[in-house]
Amino acid sequence: MMKFKLLLVSMLLVFVSSCKQSTTTNNEVKTEQKTDANGFAYETVANDPTGLRLYTLKNGLKVYLSKNTDEPKIQTYIAVRAGSNYDPKESTGLAHYLEHMVFKGTHKIGTLDWEKEKEYLKKISDLYEQHRTEEDLEKKKAIYKEIDKVSLEASNFSIANEYDKMTSSLGATGTNAHTWFEETVYKNKIPANELDKWLSLESERFSTLVLRLFHTELEAVFEEFNRGQDNDFRKRYAAMLEGLFPKHPYGQQKTIGTAEHLKNPSLVDINNYFDKYYVPNNMAVVLVGDLDFDATIKKVNDNFGKFEKKELTHPVLPKEDAITQPVINEVFGPTSESVSIAYRSKGVNSEEEKLVTLCDMIMANGNAGLLDLNLNQKQVVQRAGCSPTFLNDYGYHNFTGNPKSGQTLEEVKDLLLEQIEKLKKGEFDEWMIEAVVNDLKLSQTRQYENNTALASAYYNAFIHHEKWENKVKFLNDLKKVTKKELVDFANKFYQNNYVVTYKRKGEDKNIVKVENPGITPVNLNRGKSSEFIQAFNKVESATLEPKFIDYKTAIKETKTANDINVSFITNQKNDLFDLNIIFDMGGDHNKKLSLAAGYLEYIGTDKYSAEEIKKEFYKLGINYYVSAQNDKTYVGLRGLKENLSKGLELLEHLWDNAKADPEAYAKYVEKIYKGRQDGKTQKGNILWGGLMNYGKYGENSRLRDIMQIDELKAINPEELVNIVKDMKNYKQRIFYYGKDVDAAVSALNTHHKLYGELKDYPEKKVYKETETGGNVFFTNYDMVQSELLFLAKGAPFDPKNLAASTLFNTYFGSGLSSIVFQEIRESKSLAYSAFASYSNASKKDDSNYVMAYVGTQANKLSQAVDAMMDLMNNMPEAEKQFNAAKEATLKKIAAQRITKSSIFWSYERLKNLGIDNDNREEMYNTIKNMTITDLKSFFDKNVKGESYNVMVIGNKKDLDVKSLQKLGKITELDVDKLFNYVDKKEVKQ
Known part of the structure; x- marks a missing residue:
């Protein structure tokens, strides 16, 4: 929840959008002032395909509205021009922490008795001010104990998560927020009928800030801080910013804040920040979806127009000196090595934004950029890429590279710089800019x-003070840049x-160890409710009826001349296409199939080199792919419909005439080897890949059933081409x-030539799930937190369980x-992230699983284990919460619309489960009639008393072994055992 951003690639807004087709024939782009039926003035931009109406209320609030009726939902954002840049120097992390607290309610939301509660909250605030200034450590601890005591007393009058309960009752999804340098943004996607x-x-x-349940949320932020310490990418990113911005807060104030400041918060500072920046003339409401413009702006004004405008100035931030050398x-950590090279630029709304954007795409576009062709395609490095970011005051263009086996970071750096030199020399084709x-x-x-993407573009425009007119014509402006102008700019x-x-492997000596403060669990008052939520729940919205799909009529069928079945759905929105040739066989049928599919990326034909193939596709505006999964293989083509036939002809040429290249294959094997070595340094890959598969399958898993490097080296690449x-x-x-579709079938008839009777698939290898229980599988990893995954094999898949689960x-x-x-986070502050689920199988012959996860400080492990296991065996029965969850689930189904190509892919998933109809209708009707007793019966039958395999990743020296021994026999597994990596030798080319 509420993750702050660490990297945001600047969002380019388009001249061409699929959401709406402009009917204006005049290509002029200019802002026009208009007035709606209610007398509200708004701005619109001629030839804007997104159809934006931008209102400014009398109090200064900006309101961005755009209509799209594909589904009866509205993506909402409330954006504030306030982020970590404006944190006081002695209170870094404040803006981010405030973001968390805005979810805690107001003097009306989340309180049983505000008059009594506020007395305790005032006392807590005063205690924190004492705590902040006290230098004697023992006295400081005593004050914290008093804070803990008063917080428990205050929780008698508070109700946890009332805001979340209300958004959930609306059927909202994506409830969240984020904080970054210049912004804090609050998010919900709601059914359209719940707008009021x-x-x-x-x-x-947003009318009032109440800092309730403060110290438990502060612990959750500490857990988020620890997750950041375990993330080497974030460390490299922070070091890059410190180098680029030695004076500016971009490089000097992390959004999460420092450990010292988090330990010594000031509630007074937080309130002052809210009062200063959370004002209507510094905020925007963004709504994109199924809405009526005139009715919506009136409703927004009725609710937000009453907020008072305030005089506001943002602090003047330091200017940076030029970087002259x-x-x-360097940063250190356990993950694989990488290097980044970053150049500081001017910010949003500058000419440099356009020129750096073009340079970035010339360098790397995923197909025909200089990095794509000269480094990635030729496998000179493990991987390389670049991306620009543009902020209000400055921006930066960042190049990244990962070394292949035996390569140093310095060598990767030099290779990246060589490609930048090629840009400066103009060593790219004339047609590339267009x-x-x-x-x-x-x-x-x-x-x-x-x-969601369009609404994100709008809030970014607000945060960065961008005129929408300029964003609409942004790409047209890029077209005007000549190659000479771009090369001249690159040289400067x-x-x-x-x-x-340099992100090097090694011990990070800057890790901050955080003490467990020993928080007393606060009262949640789960069965109680404020007067506000009681009145809120009585308000009835217009009914939104669910809509279900008849897949057999929604998906049309035809055939090619070769009698190949073609399922199709017409794209009603734009002239893009997506063509997929599907084989119902994959790696389980032939282990070498995925190897062969990946190798195709690096070879050419008798007519084109591998690099030339990429260029030809790029000229056409077409992407192709060959992807082999466990039991499916896809050969795909997507892009501009007008070039479908040419793109298919090129794809079929590659397919029929691919030529084995032994040198490319040797590099490919080296790349696989290095990928394995890099993968086993990633804790997410270890937990959710290696450990989870071991917990499900033991030693006989698909993940471990791999070809060793020596076996790969022995393969003749000609064999892969033939596959x-x-x-x-x-x-x-x-x-x-x-x-x-007729043109598509005609192209298939012309170019997709098949001869003779098609073969049946080879026999598929089956990987058998093991029984779970009594095992703790542990992998040692240098990290601050410990992460636990509880996994219990359940009953075989049964469609009747879908509604209840x-x-x-x-x-x-x-x-x-x-x-x-x-329970885990709000009451006990044991984790930043914790969840549990009944996970249904994706295939009808597989088993369901009961899963639970918690990531916590090592010194909280015992408490976290006990709390989670207690919940997994004793489900609290809260009638009000059940009814809210039931209503939320029904509303989410009612607002869901399966459209466009998703119709086909959702039907594919259902068929894998042995279901041939839209089962949401049955689920909807079943859930409507369910009671808390029914849910308790489901829990008792499918969850309670389950026997778990527990997967743990953490630092062995900090591990609380006794708490884990209660769960089963501990088996330590190294990563090579998890992934069955036998050959540890360097692969030499």
Whole structure:
């Protein structure tokens, strides 16, 4: 919940968007002032395909509205121009912590008796001021104990998670927030019929700040701080910023704050920050979705128009001196090595934003950029890339690289710099600028079919003071840049003015150990409610009826001349297409199939080199892929419909005429080897990959059933090429999403040539799930937190369980108002992240699983284990919370619309489960009639008393072994055992 951003690639807003097609024939882009039926003035931009109406209320609040009726939902954002840049120097982390507290309610939300509660909260605030200034450590601890005592007393009058309960009751999804340098943004996606209630809730939420349940939430922030210490990417990123910005808060104030400041918070400072920056003339409401413009702005004004405008100035931040020579930084940690090279630029709304954007796409666009072709395609490094970020005061262009086996970070750095020199010398094709602009249009067309992406673009424009007119014409402006202008700019911009940051493997000596303060669990008052929520729940919204799909009529069928079945759905929105040739066989049928599919990326044909193939596809605005999964293989093509036939012809040429390249294969094997070595340094991969698979399958898992490096080296690459070519001879089917299916079938008839009767698939290897229970599988890893995953094999998949398990997950294990989250985090402050779920199988022959997760400080491990196990065996029965979870689940189903290509892919998933209809209708009707007794019966039968395998990753020297021994026999597994990596020798080319 409420994660602060660590990296945000600047969002480019498009001239071409799929959401709405402009009917204006005039290409002029200019802002127009208009007035709606209610007399509200707004701005609109001619030829803006997103259809934005930008209102400014009398109190200065900006309101961004855009309509899209694909689904009866509205993506909402409430954005504040206030982030960690404006934290007081003695209170870093304040803006982020405030973000957490805005979820705690007001003097109306979350309180049983405000007059009594506020007396305790005032006392707590005073105690924190004493705690902050006290230098004697023993006296400081005594004050904290008093804070803990008074906080427990205050919790008698508070109700945890009332805000979350109300958003959940609306059927909202994605309830969250984030803080970054210049922004704090609050998020919900709501059913369209709940707009009135959402507005009343949010206007109350932002009217008053109440710092209740403060010290337990502070512990949750400490857990978030620890997660950051365990993230080497974040460490490299922070070091990069420190080098780029030695004066500015971008580099000098981390959003999470320092440990010392988190230990000594000031509630007075937090209130002052809220009063200063959370004012309407510093905020925006963004709504994108199924709405009526005139009615919506009136409702927004009725709720937010009453907020008072205040005089506001943001602090003047330091200006940076020019970087005149390379700045070198190093960070250390257990993950694989990497290097970044970053150049500081001017910020948003500058000409440099346009030029750096173009340079970035020339360097790396995933297909035909200099890094793509010269480093990634030729496998000169393990991987390389770049991305720009633009903020209000400055920006930066960051290049990153990972070394291949035996390569130093310094060598990777030099290779990155060599490619930048090629840009400066103009060593790229003349057509590239036009191609990358078209590529940006293409990707943005896809992106803005999504209301969330479009709403994100609007709030970014607000935060960065961007005129929407400029964003609409942004890509047209890029088209005007000539190659000479770009090369001239590159020679001025990319000099010895960069910051290089080496992320090396090794011990991080800057880790901060945080003491467990011994918090007394606060009262949740789960069965009680404030007067506000009682009145809120009585308000009835217009009914939103669910809509279900008849897949057999929604998915049309035709055939090719070769009698291959083509399923298709017409794209009603734009001229993009997606073509998939599907083989119902994968790595389980032939272990070498995924190897062959990956190898195809690095070889060419008798006509084109591998690099030339990439360029030809890029010219067409077409992407292709070959992907082999466990039991499916996809050969795909997507892009501009007008170039479908040419793209398919090129793909079929590659498919039929691929030529083995022994040198490329040797590098490919080396890349696989290094990928394995890098993968086993990633704690997420160890827990959710290695340990989880071991917990499910033991030693006979798909993950461990791999070819060793010596076996890979012994393969003749010609064999892999033949495997790819031979795929055409197997049974297959096709899915097409786009316009003009006849043209697509005609292209298939012309280019997708098949000969003779198609072969049946080879026999599939089955990996058998083991029984769980009595085992603790532990892997040692240098980290601050410990993470635990509880896994119990349940009953075989049964469609009748889908309704109950969905409701159970909402009520018990997932979401901010769930039982697990409230107990583990809100009451006991034992973790930043904790959840539990009844996980249904994805295949009808597989088993369901009961899962639970908690990530916590090592010194809280015993408490966290006891708390989680108690919940997994004793589900609290809270009638009000159950009814809220039930209502939320029903509303989410009612607002859900399966559209476009998702219709086909959702049907594919259902067929894997042996279901051939839209089962949501049955689930909806079942949930409607369920009671808390029914849910308790489901829990008793499927969750309570289950026997778990427990997977643990953490630092062995900090591990509380006794707490784990209560769970079963402890077996320590190293990563090579988990992944079955036998050959540890360097692979030499």
